[in-house]
Amino acid sequence: MKSKDLLLICSEPGFWGQERKPWVSIDLRLFQSELESHGLKPQLTDIQSVALDAAQIEDKCIFYAFSQRIHLRQYIKDLLTFLAQQNTLIPSLELLLSHENKGYAQLYSQRLGLSKPQGWYLTDIEQLKQLKLSYPIVLKSISGTNAKTVWLCHNEAEIRSKLKRMAKSPNSLVKLDYLRRKLFRKNRSYAGYPRFEPRQDAQDWLTYMTPGANFLLQEYIPNLDCDYRVIAVGKRFYLMQRLVNKGDFRASGTKKFVFDITPPEGLLDFAQDVFQRFDAPYLSMDIGHKEGQNYLFEFQAMHFGTAAIVRSQGFWLNETGQWQFQEGASSLESTLALGLAQYLEGRQW
Ligand SMILES: Nc1ncnc2c1ncn2[C@@H]1O[C@H](COP(=O)(O)OP(=O)(O)O)[C@@H](O)[C@H]1O
Ligand SMILES: [Mg+2]
Structure with missing residues (x-):
């Protein structure tokens, strides 16, 4: 290029x-x-x-x-x-x-063969009838951050009540208009549309005007006390551990960061494999790790939090088939520039 x-x-x-x-x-x-x-x-x-x-x-x-x-x-x-x-x-x-769309991200990661945890991008609670889910299950809104709209649900009723909060009820103007349609249109007819029936039409109108919410359900990975934020930049892998609060399962948003940890066995290999499946100079990954298994909770290829780059004492490299920690502070701009340059170098045009 x-x-x-x-x-x-x-x-x-x-x-x-x-x-x-x-x-x-x-x-x-x-x-x-x-x-x-x-x-x-x-x-x-x-x-x-x-x-x-x-x-x-x-x-x-x-x-x-x-x-x-x-x-x-x-x-x-x-x-x-x-x-x-x-x-x-x-x-x-x-x-x-x-980006900022957990639903599309779920579809895309499935195509790339990344389906741990399993997930379902849904638009209506009635879709649950077609699925065999086990509880508890993680419910996420499509575009939240800092775990503000990520919940653990123990049954369908809990999902239903969270969804109600996510999708606001129709506003008062809509409700008023519904009454007008229901009560004052009894004799109305529409030429050419003989199936028009005022009461049913008012009901259909209200259903159509009621806001909904798309959402993601994800298999729950229990008993994690942290997750790992791994940022891949070109050949470098920056690492940060995020601890959960007591009694919670969500590490995002707690701001309890630990830098320069020794990664659990297999975590960096997993991150590298994930990164290579995508087509981007950078990838920020939220990864859960338990009993040798890795779970990709979320990823972002742009506009991600950069603390792992600027606050770690160094980064991990795997140029010889072995992971090695390279010590040294990283400036954000030079790291991002290097990542882009390495990506362009390695691409086939
Ligand atoms: N399927 C899951 N099983 C267990 N814990 C999860 C799961 N998905 C997310 N988490 C936890 O919840 C946190 C927030 O989820 P995430 O999808 O990253 O949302 P956000 O965009 O709000 O950060 C994660 O950092 C992780 O600790
Ligand atoms: Mg996250």
Whole structure:
């Protein structure tokens, strides 16, 4: 790949998340100059400028930033889905669609042969009738973070009540309109639609206007007192352990981090295998480990928390068939630049 073809698309002008928090940009100038030190000559733009000229952008290698801002998520997804037809996306379109979307991520990881824990992306509680589930089971909303919308449910009634909270009831205007339709349209008819029946129609209308919620159910892996955040960047693997609070099963959001642990046997091999199945320069993985088994709870190829990179004393490398810890502090921008350069080097174009 010639470096002149590399286009970097910021999520907002001059903004590339994330550094310490989603609202803090990395140092873009430093990132660019680090890329240049690897022989790359990226052209920097942003999603707003790209949108004005999208049909003209062809045959580029596009490395893009994401955003947690809801309107921007949709905007970035629309534009990059459009650009994917004429250009190469880094990370791949599948990873963009998986981002902040646990449902799509579940579908995609199944295709890649990663189905531990097992999971089901659902839109209606009635779908449970077609499944043979064992309880307790983990329920997740599609786009939550920090375990705020991840629950352990012991039966169908618990799932039902959590879903009720996730999908708001119809608002009062809708309820009022329902009564109007039900009570004041008794003699109404529609020419050409003889099946119209006012009461049934009011009921169907209310059902249609009642918000729903998509959700993910996941096999519960019991008795874990931590999970592992592994961030793969090019050939490097950064590691962080996250402890759960007493009486809880969720490690995400506790902020109880332990860096520079000795990884349990097989964890890094698993992380490497997962990373190689994806098409991205970086991958952040939330992994559970128990009795020699590994479970991929979640992954993100962009816009992930970066503490494991900047707060560890080093990273793991497997260049000789053996994992070795390489000590030394990592600067975020230079690490991300190195990861992108290594990825581009290793790709077949
Ligand atoms: N299937 C599961 N079995 C056991 N624990 C789980 C499971 N899924 C998630 N967890 C725990 O819950 C935490 C939050 O889940 P996760 O899917 O990472 O959601 P979030 O996006 O909110 O971080 C994880 O860090 C892990 O500790
Ligand atoms: Mg998580």
